[in-house]
Amino acid sequence: MTTAPTPPTPPAPTDTAATASPTAGPAVSPAPSPAAIGRRLSVVADQTPDSPAPAGCNSSSESTDVLGEASRPRKAAAAKAGADIRGEVLLTLAQLRLATPRQLKALLLPRQQGTDHVRRALRNLLAESPALVGRTNRAQQSYWYCTPAGLAEAAASGELAPTTGRTTGKRIAASKTGLREHSLALVDTVIAFHRAGAADFADWPVEGAHPTPAGNLIPDGVVLLADGASAFMEIDRTMSYARLIAKLERYDAYRNAPASGRGNAARPPRSHWQETYAGPPLQRSFPPVLFVFAPAPRRAAPDTREAVFHERARNVASVNYKLTVATTTVPLLTKTGAGKAVWRIVGKGHGEEHRTLATLPKAR
DNA sequence: TTAAACAAGCGCAAGCATAT
DNA sequence: ATATGCTTGCGCTTGTTTAA
Numbered sequence: 001m002t003t004a005p006t007p008p009t010p011p012a013p014t015d016t017a018a019t020a021s022p023t024a025g026p027a028v029s030p031a032p033s034p035a036a037i038g039r040r041l042s043v044v045a046d047q048t049p050d051s052p053a054p055a056g057c058n059s060s061s062e063s064t065d066v067l068g069e070a071s072r073p074r075k076a077a078a079a080k081a082g083a084d085i086r087g088e089v090l091l092t093l094a095q096l097r098l099a100t101p102r103q104l105k106a107l108l109l110p111r112q113q114g115t116d117h118v119r120r121a122l123r124n125l126l127a128e129s130p131a132l133v134g135r136t137n138r139a140q141q142s143y144w145y146c147t148p149a150g151l152a153e154a155a156a157s158g159e160l161a162p163t164t165g166r167t168t169g170k171r172i173a174a175s176k177t178g179l180r181e182h183s184l185a186l187v188d189t190v191i192a193f194h195r196a197g198a199a200d201f202a203d204w205p206v207e208g209a210h211p212t213p214a215g216n217l218i219p220d221g222v223v224l225l226a227d228g229a230s231a232f233m234e235i236d237r238t239m240s241y242a243r244l245i246a247k248l249e250r251y252d253a254y255r256n257a258p259a260s261g262r263g264n265a266a267r268p269p270r271s272h273w274q275e276t277y278a279g280p281p282l283q284r285s286f287p288p289v290l291f292v293f294a295p296a297p298r299r300a301a302p303d304t305r306e307a308v309f310h311e312r313a314r315n316v317a318s319v320n321y322k323l324t325v326a327t328t329t330v331p332l333l334t335k336t337g338a339g340k341a342v343w344r345i346v347g348k349g350h351g352e353e354h355r356t357l358a359t360l361p362k363a364r
Numbered sequence: 365t366t367a368a369a370c371a372a373g374c375g376c377a378a379g380c381a382t383a384t
Numbered sequence: 385a386t387a388t389g390c391t392t393g394c395g396c397t398t399g400t401t402t403a404a
Binding site: 365366367368369370371372373374375376377378379380381382383384 | 385386387388389390391392393394395396397398399400401402403404
């Protein structure tokens with residue numbers, strides 16, 4: 001079976017962007033591009049473009065269209081959940097390291113009741129030869145990751161953020177070790193940002209290496225926010241406070257790293273962060289460093305660890321003069337939303353007050 | 365051009381595995 | 385024993401291909 005080429009006359013993918021009226025998934029609708037890629041990635045011919053077919057395309061013994069409004073969202077979701085969800089699932093798994101069916105559902109089919117569609121898509125990807133995704137099970141939960149073949153397929157689509165492909169080994173290892181909870185906490189964070197409309201889940205290049213004089217800085221994630229700015233993301237579950245502080249110092253070293261390259265008359269040399277995050281006219285300041293504290297067994301509660309971290313980091317010079325550092329906890333983030341006032345600024349002069357991302361101070 | 369055959373996707377429900 | 389999550393099988397619908 002398998003590898004049936006797409007139909008000879010592809011039903012002109014059409015500019016789906018403008019057509020998605022009937023269901024118009026509100027703020028949370030996934031970016032259109034991955035869906036388009038989904039068509040490319042899917043191994044079998046599939047028919048539904050992103051926009052739900054004009055009613056009646058899907059199962060319905062009760063004749064066509066115009067039926068109860070109630071049935072419409074479900075139909076639309078079903079159309080959406082068709083073959084092209086497979087491509088989105090693969091891209092999402094390639095983007096994040098690891099995810100549960102529930103997390104994938106939250107990102108890709110937020111309006112869907114169950115995880116059936118996602119799990120079916122995962123099963124399809126698993127059944128490919130070679131398998132494009134892999135799975136491990138533990139504690140009544142399955143954890144899915146991208147295999148090298150799946151990563152290659154996702155990378156070939158050109159839809160993947162450039163830095164994601166290189167952690168293959170780690171990615172797979174993470175699914176089999178204790179690192180998985182760390183990865184899942186990051187995914188929960190991604191979901192919170194996605195739900196809040198603060199950042200699309202596709203805009204999270206995970207674990208890109210950032211050169212500093214003291215070695216590479218590898219954030220847990222870098223998020224491209226909806227307003228075009230970026231932020232570094234650090235997920236903490238079990239790290240010692242000393243190591244957390246050391247991380248801050250690494251960020252400071254990255255910020256202060258000398259410019260590389262020669263530049264020219266029209267364009268002076270820039271440091272890595274300026275090149276990557278400051279924008280062409282250098283109008284953006286150094287991205288904020290966001291720490292998210294996640295629950296972990298046999299550890300203090302996230303908000304307790306957050307408070308201790310504030311206490312210790314408050315005396316770090318760079319935090320007070322050069323970096324914008326803010327914290328939150330996974331429970332607060334998922335309950336309240338990434339776009340709300342859930343971020344506590346680290347540093348002297350800042351108290352318990354929570355702020356929104358938009359109102360964080362700019363780094364100097 | 366039309367009708368039959370085939371392939372694929374979907375929803376639903378039952379059954380299985382595992383943790384509490 | 386119960387609850388939860390996952391897999392699998394079944395029947396239905398729709399889209400595509402092929403032959404008359």
